[in-house]
Amino acid sequence: MTHAVVQELLGRSNRLGADPTTTNFAGGNTSAKGSATDPVTGRPVDLMWVKGSGGDLGTLTEQGLAVLQLDRMRALVDVYPGVGREDEMVAAFDFCLHGKGGATPSIDTAMHGLVDADHVDHLHPDAGIAIATAADGEALTKEIFGDRVVWVPWRRPGFQLGLDIAAVKAANPQAIGVILGGHGITAWGATSEECESRSMEIIRTAQAYLDSRGLPEPFGPVRPGYGPLPDAERRARAAALAPVIRGLASTDRRQVGHFTDSAVVLDFLSREKLEPLAALGTSCPDHFLRTKVRPLVLDLPADAPLDDAVARLQELHAAYRGDYRAYYERHAAPDSPPMRGADPAIVLVPGVGMFSFGANKQTARVAGEFYVNAINGMRGAEAVSRYAPIDESEKFRIEYWALEEAKLARMPKPKPLAGRIALVTGGGSGIGKAIATRLAAEGACVAVADLDAGSAAAVAAELGGTDVAVPVTVDVTSANAVAAAVDATALAFGGVDLVVNNAGLSISKPLLETTDADWDLQHDVMARGSFVVSRAAARAMVAQRLGGDIVYIASKNGVFAGPNNVAYGAAKADQAHQVRLLAAELGEHGIRVNGVNPDGVVRGSGIFAGGWGAQRAAVYGVPEEELGAFYAQRTLLKKEVLPExxxxxxxxxxxxxxxxxxxxxxxxxxxxxxxFLR
Structure with a gap:
């Protein structure tokens, strides 16, 4: 049975985590203290439940809490070796765990355990960060809150920060919380309700001050030519740039992308202060760990020719990599972890939007969300003061923290297709659905493309939602529709790496009964359709410079001359030769083109269910429901072929x-x- 204290804590955490302006994904932490019966002694024991490392408040469950014995955790004060060795205290938390201990304790555990309050919240709200990163944040804190909230100068998260906040609370019994310089806020209360109320009081009071006292244009006026492009033009420009930018951002390791063109982003990109503020980087540790020390900013107006924008992005990317290496070399110590990669995580394109990158779609999306939080924080700081993030050296200490390196080392090994972006035509049923399902299970992001919008949407939803798969409605016989499908894939995930030409249909008739329309339809969908899809996908792959895979689902019938099958067999033979032709042509770009020749895939097949099964059963003189078994018996292995x-x-x-x-x-x-192929 879940402890009542835990139920309260989870409810509070989920409410606080539901609003990204209150705290960002996987950012901040909450805790509660209470008593439980020790199963070994049968006596009461004081415990603390606190959000574990890497968890997210908005979706926190009991499994995401670390559980520590409070007396043992507080006894660590007596063995604390000082700020120079405070990282050693994280390992000591493991010796304070109660029972199995739950989740891994985070670096902020000391803040929660040492503060003398039953309930503690540590959050990264936009309004709080605005005050925390203002040049005169300490004076603003006094002006806004009086003595109800206390300023705590910047200190890297850790045991010493926990001691500092505990001392501030003890010295200021009237205080409900603190503003942490450069970082965020912490609040406390005797009850869960009081703690949550105080957290929200700090956030709302800070926001009210910003709203009432802030400058109307804290980022300066709009620069001529840097305003947002019209919607359709902006999205088309973003789709054209996405593969190029993803390729640049994947120089060190393959990344998945996310595109954001919200009003907040577009306004920031249009303003005079864009470049100097972007150069200062973010401040809250959770922000720059996701967004890197600073973004790459395209310094051209929105309507610059596309070729000029691409060339300039390439120049800026080379300069960014050099600057990042210099940043690493300025601050790296002999025991620093190796440089993890010099590519940007955030790329800002005025008039178009923001491209964010990560090892998977969720990480890329969250990086973009964090940068929006950072924009909001910068706006607030500039509105009432001057944005002054923590020093670059401090950012380096956190980015290349041994504890952060250890957290990365604990992450599970990537799946085989992690970082790959797939487009599967005919993905709404049968073989296409099975392919989309397998690729997603192996780590790929998948655009499920189908003529039937409902089927595509249903499959994409089954695969896990938009961080895994998106539906795309496409008629592969239309070059415009196919181009739009590739664009949609690029906007969803950054580009495309793996295309499966699976869309197809079949009409089984003898030669003399096969009409021109029968022939044209099958060749339009399979021969022409796969050519059009491959052409559009190859353009994106060449722009990315990451290579790629194109796979044709051809057929045994492209090799074997069966009866009453001239249009289908000829279309499949066309596809089969496209594989050879494109393999020869695209190899110089690192694009591999291969085919799969199935036969007799009856169960779950959209083609067979659409009438082909009945037609082929009639040809062979067997009941339709026995067609799969019939095909199996004519094979060498005597096994039925399935979509899987x-x-x-x-x-x-x-x-x-x-x-x-x-x-x-x-x-x-x-x-x-x-x-057999010869």
Whole structure:
């Protein structure tokens, strides 16, 4: 049974974490103290429940809490070796855990345990950070709150900061909390309700001051030519730039992208103070750990020619990498972790929007959300003072903190397709759905493309939502629709790396009954459609300079001459030769083109369910419901082929083990000797 204190803590945490202006994703932490029965002694024991390392307040559950024995945690004060060795105290928290201890204790555990209050909140609200990063933040804190909230100068999170805040509370019994210079806020209370109320009082009071006393244009006037482009033009420009920028941001390691063109972002990008403020970087540790020390800013007006923008981005990226290396070398000590990568996590393009990057979609999206928080904080600081983030040297100490390095080392090994972005046509059912499902399960972000919008949306939702998959409605016979689908994939995830040409249909008729329309439809969808998709995807892949994979779901029928199948077989033979032609042409760009030749995929197949099954069953003189078994019996392995088997072949071709294979067709037909490739 969940302890009542824990239930209160979780409710408070979820409410505070629901608003990104109150605290950002995975940022801040909350705690509660109470008594429970020790199962070993049978006597009461004082405990503290606190959000564990890496957890998120908005979605926090009991499993995300660390549970410590309070007397043991507070006894660490007696063995504290001083600020020069305070990192050692994090390992000591493990010796204070109660039972299995729950989640891993975070660096902020001392702040919660040492403060003499039953409930403590530590948050990163936009309004609080505005005051915390103002040049005269201490004076503003006094003016805004009187003695109800106390200023605490910047100190890196850790045991000493916990001691500092505990001392401030003891010396100021009237105080409800503190503003942490450069960082955020901390509040406390005797009850969970009081603590939450005080946190919100600090945030709302700070926001009210900013609203009533702040300058109307804290970022300065709009620069001519830097305002937002019209909606359609802006999105088209973003889609064209996304693969280029993703390729640059993936120089050291492959990244997934996220695009943001909210009003907050576009306004910041249009203002005179954009470049000097962006150069100062973010301040709150949670912010710059996600966004890097500063963003890359394109210094051209919104309507600059696209080629000029691309060339300038390449120049700025080279300069950014050099500047980042110099930053690392300025501050690195002999025991610092190696430089993790010199590419930007945030790229700002005036008139267009913000591109943010991370190892996966969630990380990329959250980086963008954090930079929006940073913009809000900068706006507030500039509105009433001057934005003054923590020193660059302090940022380096946190970015290359041994504890942060240890946290990264604890992360699970990436899945084989992590960082890859896939576009699967015909993804709303059958083989396409199986392929989309397998690619997502192996770590890829997937655009599920289908003519049936409802089917595409249903599959994308099944795969886990927009951080994993997005639906795209597309008619592959339309070059404009295909270009829009590739653009949508780029806007959703940053680009495209892996394309599966799976969209298809079939009409089984003898030659003399096959109409021109039958022939044209099948060739339009499969032969022409896969050509159009490959062409649009290859453009994006070439722009990215990251290589890529194009996979054709062809067919045994492209090799084997079966009866009553001229239009379908000829279209599949066309696809099969496209594999060879494109492999020869695109190899210089690192793009591999391969094919899969399935046969007799009856169960779960959209083609068979659409009438092809009945037609082929009639040709072979078997009941339709027995068609799968019939196909199995004519194979060498006597096994039925399922959509999952085709998906497995796509995975094998694209997961990296066949990195030197291109122009190959893989049969997935359980062994049809007549279709052996020669």
């Amino acid at each position: 088997h085709v998906a497995a072949a796509v995975f094998v071709l694209t997961a990296g083990e066949l990195s030197h294979t291109t122009g190959l067709h893989v049969p997935v037909d359980a062994g049809v000797a007549a279709a």
